[in-house]
Amino acid sequence: MSKYFIHLNQKRCISCKACEVHCKVKNKVPPGAKLGQLVSLGPVEKQGKPSYVSMFLPCFHCENPWCVSACPTGAMTRREDGIVYVERSLCVGCKACVLACPWKVPQWDELNGQVISKFI
Ligand code: SF4
Ligand code: SF4
Ligand code: SF4
Structure with a gap:
């Protein structure tokens, strides 16, 4: 079970993706x-109007993370407070964590040949 999550209110989300943009800018x-x-899934017709079903998929900071189990160097780590993150100095760029996560949360940084380090 996940310790942290971001709640998305389906009734209010209009799938504009401004949250994605803000996350990219804020975390560089x-x-x-x-x-x-x-x-976003859709559009589907709802009460005669086009509508989308949206899900926000950040890292769920799983209690038994597949990404941590798959990492051969210990770079993918779960802290005592439950936060899962990449210790970049230990990452050898094998992408095992990318394949292991069911939601494809670990993201590949082409510029540096590593998984990006901040999943908070
Ligand atoms: S896509 Fe993101 S920013 Fe846009 S309405 Fe939905 S939750 Fe808000
Ligand atoms: S990267 Fe995926 S498997 Fe790892 S903690 Fe986050 S959601 Fe769970
Ligand atoms: S890419 Fe880096 S963090 Fe991911 S499994 Fe390989 S060494 Fe670990």
């Missing part, structure tokens, strides 16, 4: 990578 995320992904 390199091109092509996203720390939080807004996934």
Whole structure:
């Protein structure tokens, strides 16, 4: 079970993706990578109007994280407070964590040949 999550109110979300943009800018995320992904399904018709179903997929900071188990160097780490993050000095860029996470949360930083380090 996840210790931390971001609640998205489906009734109010209009799938504009401004949250994705803000996350990228605030965390200086390199091109092509996203720390939080807004996934939209649709449009579907709802009460005669086009509507989307949206899900926000940041890291869930899983209690038994697949990404941490898969990492051969200990770079992908779960802190005592439950935060999962990458210790960049230990990352050898093998991408095992990218493959292990069911939601594809760990993001590849093409510029530096590593997984990006901030999942908070
Ligand atoms: S996409 Fe993000 S910023 Fe836009 S309405 Fe939905 S939650 Fe808010
Ligand atoms: S990267 Fe994926 S598997 Fe790892 S803690 Fe986050 S959501 Fe869980
Ligand atoms: S890419 Fe880095 S953080 Fe991910 S499994 Fe490999 S060494 Fe660990």
